[in-house]
Amino acid sequence: MLTPQPHHSMIVIIIGPDVMIKSLKTLPKVDRLTAFFDAFELEISLEPPSISDSHTRLFVIGKPGGPAERIVLHPRGDTPPEPSALITAAVDFEGAHNPLMNALPDRIVVDVSDIPTLRDTTAAFMAEALESRCGRSAALNRLCEVIVLLILRSAIDRGATGPGLLAGLSHPALHRALVAMHDTPAQAWNSNDLATVAGMSRSHFMALFRDVVGTTPQAYLTGWRLILARRKLAGGAKVKAVARQVGFGSAAAFSRAFFRKFGDWPSVRS
Template sequence: MDRLAALLANFHLAASVFHAGALCHDTRHPAEAGTGYVHILSRGTAYLALADGPARRFDAPLLVLLTAADAHRFGPDPQGAETLCGSFRFGAGTSGPIYRALPSLLVIPLDRLTGMSGLLEMMLAEMREERCGRQAALDRLSELLIIRLLRYLMDSGEVDSGLLAGMAHPKLAKALIAMHDRPATNWSLTTLATEAGMSRARFASVFHGTIGQPPAEYLTHYRLSLAKTMLWDGVPLDAIAGRVGYGSPSALAKMFRRHTGLSPLQWRRHAGGRDGPALA
């Protein structure tokens, strides 16, 4: 039972490292919807400031995960710091289920990431050695880092609500995986509860309490997020409708307009590509 397979296949992850090594001055990162950041402090002391808020000081090796659409600054103390910093995006931007499930700010000491120690050591070794292919290696490793962080968040109890909490639930995960794997299925509360091995009432209550929305609402948002990624990829609307569980392009367009205020084609033109603004 692979909890991430369909999500990662449908909402493609792209990650890259933009700083690796000694950090001698603060870096400023503007607000950018749909873009997340990871800052790893491996040596020295650094600080993090969100927008105009007070700075937080860090004196021990740690990892900072940020998905809040706020500008932030990350910098060293006067003695400097060694850091590895990167950014990442998932297909469908802020409307994608993985990105929406991530905490807006998470600070994790590196000694708590014991299951990722080998990967972190490999990344730091690449950072410290100026060898051919260094940037490409760091970019690929940063994608693996995000995937491993998703596993960590599902298994560690760091998040207690939302999709990642649902995927950590032994019964809800079965229904979520079924929806993710087979979005075109005519799912009902009864069939989803059967997938989870729960009664209808119990399933509806636990799902809403954990995920934060009813099963039907989650399924609708998931299907529309899939439709957006396909629109970006240039898939014709009539082909998208059947693949995301709608009987006709007009049925999909009606639901699309209800949730975005635009028709699918208007939305695609307005979004202007993967980094466009219309990611609601």
């Protein structure tokens, strides 16, 4: 897991024409992606470009025999082959349940030369993909995870044109409230707490969150809790324990919310 590093911001207060007070305020950097990589598993398989299904598609684009030039990601699959694809991979990042993957645009293109880490990781990915060596599958999964992380980071940096999770994660203030919910879903978050995390008044936070993310903070938090709960139940956890772990006051309240979202009652088979 990535460890947040301190981020320093200088606050300057001018009292008069000749008097200035400087204060150094230390704020932790907020990690907007680790919660998703902790919550959802990523696996890949290399395949001929003609195969099509609902899996995310990752294309490594370049000239034959040359280095990678671009990475193209189709989050929702069912897409025609990309021209000049050196490698095509099906990526399973639990897209049906992963809200971040669902929030992405239909096609993302990143020039590898723009991100040195992506260039080097893609070169290692290609080397593993084109050779059959021991540990190949494990290496491909880990390298692809880094590639997808860097693409998602780039997508967050670019922002979004419409409301949704990507727009919220791209927002300079709202993303702090979203990360707080992602990282500690069991905490009894209320609107005042989340507004404080975002550094806003409650009224401004509530209006802006709805405009940017497209829903209310409490509705988003409930949805995130239920997504995590479903994964825990699928792993064999008990309903009562899961309800407590994701922040519901009782198993009954959790079960009702689960039914409203998924249309069936929670069980270890969910």
